[in-house]
Amino acid sequence: MHLDKYLLVLSAVIICVSSSRFLNQEWSSWKTKYEKKYVTSYDEAFRRQAWEATWHKVQNHNQKYEKGLTKYRMEMNHFADMTTEERNSRNCISNRKKSTLKSNIPLKAHSKDFHLPPTVDWRESKCVTNVKNQGLCGSCWAFATVGVIETQNCIKSKQLVELSEQQFVDCDSTNDGCCGGIPAKALDYVTHYGVMKAKDYEYSEKQSACMFKNDDALKFNVSKFYVLLGEENMASSLALDGPITVGIDASEDFQLYKDGIFTGECTEQPTHAVIIVGYGTEYDKEEGAEIDYWIIKNSWGESWGEKGYAKMQRNVNLCGITSMAASVDFV
Template sequence: MHEVNSEEFSRRHLYFQNSTERHAYLNSFSTAPQSAKYGTNQFSNLSQKEFRDLYLRTISDRAPVFSGPKTEQLPAKFDWRDKGVVAPVQNQQACGSCWAFSVVGAMQAVHTIGGSRLEQLSVQQVLDCSFQNEGCNGGSPLRALNWLKQTRVKLVPQLEYPYKAKTGICHFFSLSHGVVAVKNFSAHDFSGQEEAMMGQLVEHGPLTAVVDAVSWQDYLGGIIQHHCSSQWSNHAVLVVGYDTTGDIPYWIVQNSWGTTWGNEGYVYVKIGGDVCGIADNVAAVFL
């Protein structure tokens, strides 16, 4: 029996050992029952650099500081999933396309809130056609929204233009074809005013956010409260709700790494203190 490429094997084994040391360190902060737990998952055999290069490819464009009015009388708990407007968790696979997933996720939800039936729209169309971005090599939700707003491109259903996890050639459709186009969007920095961000979520629908997801490589579930700085925002997600009724208030965030990751594909991030940079770069979509 010949050995499986032993050099590759020992390298993976080392990454795996490194990850268990990292998990012990990350878990040492988590004392409360709802705290985030870290451990072995589908990314444990990647080095931190490989994980970053493959999955954390979002470009964070600066957003202006939010200065609008506060929403009065917000519910203590709000989740757009309860309203049946959030599509199931997707899996971007080994393609840095999270920026496209977050934008399409927001568009699908807002379209459904407007009275249409929930339909999955084509992420691949945004990936292939949003020329200011770099497909699987990364992009920015704000650039994608800008492109959608300027061109008035209508997204087609996912079934017509399925996801391939690699950048392809842009398919053009006639203007009458397609489901929905972006009229406008707002992008703000809500750091220090996450309550205002809660208001935006309730008023406008799920929000795209760009976060620092370095520690998410090891995340298993629970509420992230520590060691998730926003020094380097690198991953785009969809904020679909919040819950302030328990000991630790938290955002409910849909990720695009499949349902085996985190809380069935979701991550909970503590509200207040801009944990993971969750409030730095947040966009609402208007259709």
């Protein structure tokens, strides 16, 4: 009897030691992959603890995915060493003057006679620039705005030109630089000033003095910018005119997204701006039904999600995706 207890305790110790060694190896590999370095041993210990909590969350979620209980996977990406509180507090949508957004900007509704194509993906047009990375600056609003302008300009001119997010961060006084902004207001800025090329006004991941040069700016023949109400209008605008900007709640689950169709937990309060570049429908074997999705382009680099992109469930206003949809008309 005593021998059985001894063997049970010994087995538990061996399992704990093996698990600890495995996590040590995983932690070391993860730090190398994402080039993570910490100033003090205390800071590293704190981040290691947060990382382990994330590791267990991701493992538990992905086990549900393997059983068909969820439609997307998570991964230990560059957000993995943040606490839940830190991930939930990330916000690059400015609240300044936000309440007046829809009263000051025109609305656009597309004709109900227009029949939506079953799928749209503007990446196939070769008019979508590579996925970019906003870094630590809360400039998602600038990246979303620039991404839409780049593609719209390419659709009209047949030339794909990378434009400057830094100009918006430094010079658009209607928004708040690295502290957040609203794409619809940035679209208004474009109509007045134009945008310099990225190579002439490079991104620095921080807000500095405005270095805008009018003579170097590309001017666009913009008839108007507008907001879109409802996912049907959003899909129509996307199919007819090109990518649109939207605000979403970039929740903790969304930040850890790897692939599949995101259907995770989030609120309807936008905290992050992204670009919708397409949509589609996928058959769900588990439910025996089709699920509609958006294709979004993010600004967290190609190491996040599906090489910087994600699929999000459509026609359910997931993460408040309808609340800040906007685009622009090029003549």
